[in-house]
């Protein structure tokens with residue numbers, strides 16, 4: 001499968017990429033790791049006229065600490081985030097989520113900025129961002145803004161990003177030593193979650209239980225009111241209406257959400 | 271057309287390519303390096319695995335232009351002076367292949383894995399090869415080959431240390 005024709009520019013800087021985006025609008029797409037965009041272009045589900053490659057921009061890559069936050073550059077590859085000693089110490093849930101994406105080859109290419117911008121509700125890093133209550137740093141011609149995890153995702157493959165905006169970094173609160181749990185239920189190698197749950201300190205995020213990564217609000221409220229993990233987990237699917245596919249119908253997904261939430265609240269990883 | 275400059279199996283290249291040209295097609299069709307196979311063409315099977323700056327990637331999902339400025343290694347680039355690379359030798363010794371279609375990808379994924387984790391456990395080998403499918407389902411011998419290759423490489427390193 002061969003993508004439709006397009007022009008290609010390797011961006012010289014984040015500013016250069018933003019300028020090109022502003023100039024070309026909807027005809028242009030940012031290329032980071034290409035592990036969501038290229039498969040879609042090969043199937044001709046996406047036919048951008050211009051690709052603006054930010055994958056080689058060192059200024060956008062890397063893991064650092066800034067006050068209370070761990071800061072992860074947008075083009076940080078999943079493998080580098082998973083292996084980062086800093087990330088593993090300060091936000092182990094995030095590093096673990098990165099290690100659960102696809103397979104080693106995919107993790108060598110895919111980036112956190114691409115994963116969040118792609119906004120697949122079944123994906124690992126969007127769920128991790130929601131569980132951690134992180135923020136997305138977004139830059140455009142109008143300047144820089146930060147968007148909270150709960151506000152960033154609008155729907156299936158849809159975010160608040162304007163066509164001329166670039167994700168430049170992701171910030172998550174540093175939570176060294178805080179217990180957490182991560183559950184990803186899959187049936188095939190290198191696949192997305194049929195249902196995923198990430199939990200940390202009273203926050204519970206669900207993957208593939210609706211059009212965006214979701215908070216399990218009823219379960220969180222029960223925990224806050226003193227319920228046990230097992231009792232709170234019974235409420236994990238409340239208010240959700242997950243999609244159905246070959247792997248799972250709606251009821252099965254809701255069942256999985258309850259079971260996996262209990263395990264996540266008991267700080268299990270799988 | 272876009273000009274790309276890269277190193278393939280140690281040799282510097284400069285070529286004009288269409289931006290939409292996939293790395294695997296660049297390697298197979300322009301350079302005649304046909305070890306990397308196209309199996310699924312959907313980033314699932316790993317038959318097209320090559321190393322990009324020493325890290326395993328699926329070349330059906332990388333554009334040739336993205337490899338510009340980088341180093342690509344294919345299975346053709348592993349043997350030195352006609353002598354098989356330890357990973358290749360281990361696949362042969364341990365019978366880690368049947369039809370051979372997945373083999374170049376398995377071998378490249380293994381070289382990448384052992385560079386990151388020179389002493390993997392059996393479980394780490396199985397997880398490390400999660401991105402490579404074998405339709406002949408010869409997984410047990412493949413895992414055995416990877417473990418043997420890890421041992422052989424460890425032996426080589428100690429050998430060098432002893433002589434040094």
Ligand SMILES: Cc1cc2nc3c(=O)[nH]c(=O)nc-3n(C[C@H](O)[C@H](O)[C@H](O)COP(=O)(O)OP(=O)(O)OC[C@H]3O[C@@H](n4cnc5c(N)ncnc54)[C@H](O)[C@@H]3O)c2cc1C
Nearest residue numbers: 030032033034035036037102110111113114123124167191
């Ligand atoms: C076989 C397969 C299995 C996978 N399994 C999983 C899995 O188990 N879990 C999981 O979470 N993911 C999985 N993925 C997806 C993978 O994580 C991708 O790497 C990720 O979704 C996209 O990141 P990327 O850098 O490759 O983005 P790209 O493909 O380059 O871009 C994706 C989209 O985001 C936009 N974009 C990229 N970067 C930015 C930016 N900085 N600012 C604004 N827009 C931007 C692009 O324009 C495009 O629309 C899988 C992918 C494949 C092919």
Ligand code: FES
Nearest residue numbers: 309310311316330
């Ligand atoms: S052909 Fe590239 S992963 Fe199957």
Ligand code: FES
Nearest residue numbers: 368370404405406
């Ligand atoms: S040996 Fe035939 S596909 Fe693996």
